[in-house]
Amino acid sequence: MCLVFMLSATGCSSVTNGKRIVRVATMQSETHPEYLGLLKFKEYVEKELGDKYEVQIFPNEILGAAQKAIELTQTGAIDFTIVGTANLETFASVYEIFSMPYLFTSEDAYHEVMNDTDYMNKIFSSTDEQGFRALTWYNAGTRNFYAKKEIDSPEDMKGLKIRVQQSPASVAMCQAFGAAASPMSFGEVYTAIQQGVIDGAENNELALTSNKHGEVAKYFSYNKHQMIPDLLIGNLSFLNGLSKEERKVFYKAAELSNEEECKQWDVQVKEAKKVAQEQMGVKFIDVDVLAFQKKVKGVQESILKDNAQAKPIYDHIQKVNKKYEGKDGE
Ligand code: GCU
Numbered sequence: 391m392c393l394v395f396m397l398s399a400t401g402c403s404s405v406t407n408g409k410r411i412v413r414v415a416t417m418q419s420e421t422h423p424e425y426l427g428l429l430k431f432k433e434y435v436e437k438e439l440g441d442k443y444e445v446q447i448f449p450n451e452i453l454g455a456a457q458k459a460i461e462l463t464q465t466g467a468i469d470f471t472i473v474g475t476a477n478l479e480t481f482a483s484v485y486e487i488f489s490m491p492y493l494f495t496s497e498d499a500y501h502e503v504m505n506d507t508d509y510m511n512k513i514f515s516s517t518d519e520q521g522f523r524a525l526t527w528y529n530a531g532t533r534n535f536y537a538k539k540e541i542d543s544p545e546d547m548k549g550l551k552i553r554v555q556q557s558p559a560s561v562a563m564c565q566a567f568g569a570a571a572s573p574m575s576f577g578e579v580y581t582a583i584q585q586g587v588i589d590g591a592e593n594n595e596l597a598l599t600s601n602k603h604g605e606v607a608k609y610f611s612y613n614k615h616q617m618i619p620d621l622l623i624g625n626l627s628f629l630n631g632l633s634k635e636e637r638k639v640f641y642k643a644a645e646l647s648n649e650e651e652c653k654q655w656d657v658q659v660k661e662a663k664k665v666a667q668e669q670m671g672v673k674f675i676d677v678d679v680l681a682f683q684k685k686v687k688g689v690q691e692s693i694l695k696d697n698a699q700a701k702p703i704y705d706h707i708q709k710v711n712k713k714y715e716g717k718d719g720e
Contacts, residue, residue, distance in 0.1 A: 404423035404469075409444045410634050412628075414470040415453040422600050423619065423658055424472050424528050425449055427651030431622075434643040439636060448574070455575030457556055464521040464627045474620045478556035483519040487700040489559035490693050491615045493685040496533070496684075496714040500617045500682060503710050504529075513703070514621075523629055524621040525644035529655040530594055532617050536603065537590025540581065543679055544568055544685050553579050553591035559693060563615065564592075566686045576601070583607050592616075599662040610676045613682040622647065626639060650694040 411560040412435065418424045425447065432445035453459055453468055456477035462468040464481070475485040487493065495499040502528045503670045504510060514524035535541050537550060554575045555561040564571035579597075582588045591597070592615065598604030618696040628720050630686055632640060666672040670697050693700050 400456070406444070410442060412443050413448065413453070413467075414443045414445060414467045414472075415459045415468050416437045416472045417447045417451050417456055417459070418449060418472070418627045419600050420449050422449075422596065423651045423654035427528060427649075428472070430650040431643040431647040433484040434646050435639060436641045438643075444638075445583075451575070454575040455577055456613035457575070460522070460623070462699075463623055463625050466521075466627055468625070469575050469628045470622055470624045472528060472620050472622050474555065474618050475524070476515075476555040476560055477619050478614075478621070478623070479557045479559060481522075482700045483521050483697055484513060484516050484703075485557050486557075486693060486697050486704045487707075489557050489563070489564045489616065489619050490690055490700070492683050492690070493704070494617045495711040496626050496717065497617070497715040498717065499707070499710045501529075502713075504619055504705055506531060509706065514697075518626055522623045523626050523627050524623045525641060526622050526648040528620040528648060528651045530612050530620045531596070531655065531659055532616055533592050533594060534610060534612050534614060535592045536672075537600070538609070539589065539605055540609045540673070540675060541590075541613070542675060542680055551587075553582060553588045559645075559689070562655070562689050563686055566689050567615075567682065568685070576610075579603060580606060595662040595666065598670065598672055600658075604666040604672045608671060609673050609675060610666070611677050613677050614679055615682060615686070653664040 404413070414428055414431070416428060417426050429448045432447060435443055435445050452601070454462060455688050456473045459468060459471045460473055460481055463471045467533060475488040477496060478485040479489060501685070510527065517523060534548070535552065541547060544567050547567045550569040551565050551572050552569045554571045554573050556575065561571040561573055574582060579591050580601060580603055583603065591603065598610065629637065645719065663674065667674065
């Protein structure tokens with residue numbers, strides 16, 4: 391609280407012992423792949439520019455939940471933040487496209503699009519007016535519903551109150567599935583499920599273990615509605631204030647953090663599934679994904695109709711999707 395207040399206040403100094411303190415916020419815990427990725431970021435920046443910069447990482451929403459952290463990154467109170475594109479949607483509408491349900495039809499297509507640095511950089515640099523710019527992406531897996539009761543089909547969603555991210559497209563998606571959507575920040579979800587304020591939520595497998603949601607929600611249904619990337623966003627004035635050489639270092643550090651995160655992600659998701667199943671008693675359920683897909687056609691159409699920036703990105707992704715159609719491995 392105090393820290394957030396201090397950061398919100400103007401004129402707060404970010405120089406200690408002659409070094410510029412670079413503040414990086416993440417919503418995740420110290421064991422999460424993103425935190426491990428950020429350690430690489432810190433290590434590289436300090437190896438190359440350690441006489442001038444010290445990178446401090448703030449996990450667990452310490453500097454504020456996603457929406458607050460984005461605002462603080464816009465003002466420069468925080469220099470970098472990792473947030474999902476769903477949380478960026480209301481700040482920069484270009485990111486709404488990634489909340490479209492069933493946008494990617496395979497993990498391969500998702501990874502190819504996100505790893506296409508030239509393509510993604512055009513999107514990343516399109517938010518300059520908002521005061522921030524993304525440097526790289528992190529895998530946040532595939533999102534699925536999990537709840538206190540078993541969801542086998544869209545019909546089971548009727549009457550359920552489900553937490554979604556603070557993303558209007560995700561609210562619309564949840565409603566199209568037949569549930570009541572309850573947008574709230576990530577850190578509030580555990581208690582909300584535990585106290586019965588909501589019946590469940592939607593996320594990747596790590597939410598069950600890293601955030602302990604598997605303690606309070608025992609049914610995880612693989613309906614695979616979204617693959618939403620997380621992004622490392624940086625304050626634009628900070629980035630613009632760097633020399634050419636320094637900027638190169640920060641971008642390289644971002645690239646290294648992406649590589650580490652993606653590697654850790656694959657390992658940790660497998661582990662999370664095992665722990666959730668064997669130690670937390672979570673039941674993983676395979677459902678008819680097509681039945682869920684049919685429910686959200688209207689949501690896909692309305693994003694394309696109402697958001698002029700969405701269509702060209704959608705078309706690009708469809709081309710990549712096509713390349714992997716019919717291949718196994720999902
Ligand atoms: C995932 C994702 C975060 C997101 C969170 C949420 O953990 O990586 O970016 O904020 O889900 O559902 O809020």
